[in-house]
Amino acid sequence: MGGYMVFLGPMIGPMIASFIIIHRFRLKVDDLYVGNASSIYWFSYGVNWRAPVAWVLGTFPSLPGFIANVNPKVEVAAGWSHIYSISFCTGVGISFVVFVLLHYLFPAPSLQAWVASQPSARETMRSYNEVYDLKEDIEVIDEEANDKVFVSLNAEEKGPSDKSLSLLVR
Numbered sequence: 001m002g003g004y005m006v007f008l009g010p011m012i013g014p015m016i017a018s019f020i021i022i023h024r025f026r027l028k029v030d031d032l033y034v035g036n037a038s039s040i041y042w043f044s045y046g047v048n049w050r051a052p053v054a055w056v057l058g059t060f061p062s063l064p065g066f067i068a069n070v071n072p073k074v075e076v077a078a079g080w081s082h083i084y085s086i087s088f089c090t091g092v093g094i095s096f097v098v099f100v101l102l103h104y105l106f107p108a109p110s111l112q113a114w115v116a117s118q119p120s121a122r123e124t125m126r127s128y129n130e131v132y133d134l135k136e137d138i139e140v141i142d143e144e145a146n147d148k149v150f151v152s153l154n155a156e157e158k159g160p161s162d163k164s165l166s167l168l169v170r
Contacts, residue, residue, distance in 0.1 A: 006066045009091025010058030014051045014099040021100050025121040028114060040114050050102040058095030062087035
């Protein structure tokens with residue numbers, strides 16, 4: 001499994017960095033499915049060039065240890081073998097930092113403008129919940145107790161509580 005981690009760790013680093021640091025926990029869901037320049041995720045010809053650069057730099061330190069592990073005839077310094085043994089962590093860390101630095105040094109203007117203009121992640125979640133979640137009550141019948149339970153998902157009926165689900169037993 002260690003051989004896969006040499007390549008997967010540096011892929012995960014930019015994904016985490018993109019969501020947490022660059023996008024600040026915000027996603028433009030509709031643009032995730034747009035495959036042209038009108039999407040904020042299009043970048044340069046559909047590729048965010050910062051990600052492959054971060055991946056290469058995150059993969060490089062683990063390669064000597066990986067090669068020595070695959071071919072025992074190749075000898076490398078003990079340090080390279082140690083880096084290979086923690087290749088997932090080093091790959092994630094290096095590619096995370098490189099990706100963030102590249103985005104701050106060479107920002108994507110349309111992405112920066114969109115992130116800056118958006119409400120907080122919590123407010124965005126609430127607005128998407130209002131658009132995509134159920135609005136009507138769901139009736140559940142408890143045959144053993146001869147009772148009906150109504151699950152209300154309508155935001156207007158919730159009242160002052162901040163709960164996303166209210167149960168009404170009649």
